[in-house]
Amino acid sequence: xxxxxxxxxxxxxxxxxxxxxxxxxxxxxxxxxxxxxxxxxxxxxxxxxxxxxxxxxxxxxxxxxxxxxxxxxxxxxxxxxxxxxxxxxxxxxxxxxxxxxxxxxxxxxxxxxxxxxxxxxxxxxxxxxxxxxxxxxxxxxxxxxxxxxxxxxxxxxxxxxxxxxxxxxxxxxxxxxxxxxxxxxxxxxxxxxxxxxxxxxxxxxxxxxxxxxxxxxxxxxxxxxxxxxxxxxxxxxxxxxxxxxxxxxxxxxxxxxxxxxxxxxxxxxxxxxxxxxxxxxxxxxxxxxxxxxxxxxxxxxxxxxxxxxxxxxxxxxxxxxxxxxxxxxxxxxxxxxxxxxxxxxxxxxxxxxxxxxxxxxxxxxxxxxxxxxxxxxxxxxxxxxxxxxxxxxxxxxxxxxxxxxxxxxxxxxxxxxxxxxxxxxxxxxxxxxxxxxxxxxxxxxxxxxxxxxxxxxxxxxxxxxxxxxxxxxxxxxxxxxxxxxxxxxxxxxxxxxxxxxxxxxxxxxxxxxxxxx
Ligand SMILES: Cc1cc2nc3c(=O)[nH]c(=O)nc-3n(C[C@H](O)[C@H](O)[C@H](O)COP(=O)(O)OP(=O)(O)OC[C@H]3O[C@@H](n4cnc5c(N)ncnc54)[C@H](O)[C@@H]3O)c2cc1C
Numbered sequence: 030x031x032x033x034x035x036x037x038x039x040x041x042x043x044x045x046x047x048x049x050x051x052x053x054x055x056x057x058x059x060x061x062x063x064x065x066x067x068x069x070x071x072x073x074x075x076x077x078x079x080x081x082x083x084x085x086x087x088x089x090x091x092x093x094x095x096x097x098x099x100x101x102x103x104x105x106x107x108x109x110x111x112x113x114x115x116x117x118x119x120x121x122x123x124x125x126x127x128x129x130x131x132x133x134x135x136x137x138x139x140x141x142x143x144x145x146x147x148x149x150x151x152x153x154x155x156x157x158x159x160x161x162x163x164x165x166x167x168x169x170x171x172x173x174x175x176x177x178x179x180x181x182x183x184x185x186x187x188x189x190x191x192x193x194x195x196x197x198x199x200x201x202x203x204x205x206x207x208x209x210x211x212x213x214x215x216x217x218x219x220x221x222x223x224x225x226x227x228x229x230x231x232x233x234x235x236x237x238x239x240x241x242x243x244x245x246x247x248x249x250x251x252x253x254x255x256x257x258x259x260x261x262x263x264x265x266x267x268x269x270x271x272x273x274x275x276x277x278x279x280x281x282x283x284x285x286x287x288x289x290x291x292x293x294x295x296x297x298x299x300x301x302x303x304x305x306x307x308x309x310x311x312x313x314x315x316x317x318x319x320x321x322x323x324x325x326x327x328x329x330x331x332x333x334x335x336x337x338x339x340x341x342x343x344x345x346x347x348x349x350x351x352x353x354x355x356x357x358x359x360x361x362x363x364x365x366x367x368x369x370x371x372x373x374x375x376x377x378x379x380x381x382x383x384x385x386x387x388x389x390x391x392x393x394x395x396x397x398x399x400x401x402x403x404x405x406x407x408x409x410x411x412x413x414x415x416x417x418x419x420x421x422x423x424x425x426x427x428x429x430x431x432x433x434x435x436x437x438x439x440x441x442x443x444x445x446x447x448x449x450x451x452x453x454x455x456x457x458x459x460x461x462x463x464x465x466x467x468x469x470x471x472x473x474x475x476x477x478x479x480x481x482x483x484x485x486x487x488x489x490x491x492x493x494x495x496x497x498x499x500x501x502x503x504x505x506x507x508x509x510x511x512x513x514x515x516x517x518x519x520x521x522x523x524x525x526x527x528x529x530x531x532x533x534x535x536x537x538x539x540x541x542x543x544x545x546x
Contacts, residue, residue: 175389208520269336494531
């Protein structure tokens with residue numbers, strides 16, 4: 030490390046190495062190889078210069094304090110598997126990766142009250158294995174790609190398939206190192222020795238857990254999460270709807286079933302390409318450089334036995350209750366089920382593999398190959414009202430916009446309590462520069478178009494956060510300004526996750542940062 034720009038970095042790395050007895054440091058090509066985003070859009074920068082990997086203890090506080098002294102920003106990651114939303118890379122080349130994956134202890138699992146306390150490096154697979162190994166009657170909600178961390182996923186508002194699938198809302202109690210190096214515990218954890226930390230979210234005053242979700246205000250070193258107590262029975266229902274324009278009716282029906290508590294999870298309605306990309310590649314259906322046309326799409330659906338929309342929901346509870354709900358749900362969905370309603374049941378005591386709970390795996394990754402060897406995707410989540418008409422209108426708008434830039438429509442709707450989340454994956458070939466530019470432009474168009482109908486983005490890669498944040502304009506962007514004030518209070522040196530919050534701010538390369546304050 031020789032250039033003047035790197036002097037602050039060199040001093041920082043020497044300092045943290047001296048202070049910590051068990052710290053791994055990566056620089057140069059090793060670092061780039063390990064932490065570059067494999068799904069990077071070619072048109073965006075990605076040049077992580079160094080990474081530090083502490084094993085725990087007070088090392089995080091030392092690292093954060095040293096980063097402040099030397100003016101070196103940090104980008105904390107838990108396992109760095111945030112594929113589709115930036116991976117483990119920092120925003121641009123502005124930060125040293127603070128990789129917490131070596132801190133991977135499961136600190137507590139409480140069966141009676143169904144919660145756990147974990148360090149950032151604990152993956153969904155680790156927790157799944159732990160529950161299995163100890164035969165604990167608790168179920169995990171897992172994302173479609175399950176090799177990431179419970180902490181990083183929840184902090185990014187990750188989603189899974191179970192009644193506990195809104196992962197950020199299952200957080201109960203955090204331990205956080207703030208941007209100035211101070212260590213805090215949220216909620217009842219603030220009462221030293223309290224056994225209430227993972228049982229009650231607020232102490233006196235606001236619930237602070239949410240302050241550290243998608244924020245870049247602190248480094249989370251411990252997280253409490255609620256788990257799902259194993260039910261007596263479960264059932265899954267799947268249907269295929271061949272009429273594209275039937276989406277609205279299906280949304281209304283599932284919403285009504287959910288509101289009446291016949292359904293306990295968040296039903297998912299996925300477009301056919303979401304499923305097809307797991308089982309085939311684009312070149313099986315077309316070699317044209319444009320979105321798949323009607324004929325190609327029909328051929329694909331027929332060959333793979335897919336509906337235009339493919340819906341799935343799961344029921345949980347006592348056996349009698351599941352059976353009662355199943356009857357109602359089956360009947361209500363029959364008019365939409367062009368190839369019948371598929372039902373599968375599980376009861377406690379039957380092989381656990383048949384239960385309707387998440388089993389984490391890396392299998393979902395297959396869809397990235399849709400556009401070939403250089404395949405990748407960037408993802409966008411938009412919150413919509415639970416309205417069939419709006420779901421249809423939104424789907425058609427997104428389809429039109431993507432078609433205009435030659436990108437296929439991979440989309441899924443997650444029906445929640447008061448809103449539905451539409452997650453669109455823009456799949457592309459990262460070796461194709463023109464396509465990368467088209468995807469980048471399309472992503473920005475989708476943000477603006479949704480905002481013109483009153484809908485905002487709830488999850489986006491750091492590169493698009495400023496665009497996504499810019500549409501929240503009430504009272505001259507007062508929300509952004511409030512966020513910036515909180516950021517300045519908790520991270521006065523602007524050391525943590527530069528650019529992550531999406532507030533308009535200049536992103537500075539390491540060398541041009543102010544040195545010791
Ligand atoms: C095919 C496919 C399917 C997917 N399906 C889903 C899905 O169904 N649901 C879903 O939610 N995601 C999904 N993803 C996205 C992603 O893979 C997961 O969300 C994954 O869990 C995120 O990786 P991670 O948990 O290792 O987080 P990390 O990469 O470790 O963290 C993500 C970000 O959170 C912040 N952060 C992380 N840890 C800390 C910390 N300790 N302190 C402060 N800030 C921190 C950082 O900004 C970091 O960049 C999918 C991805 C692919 C490729």
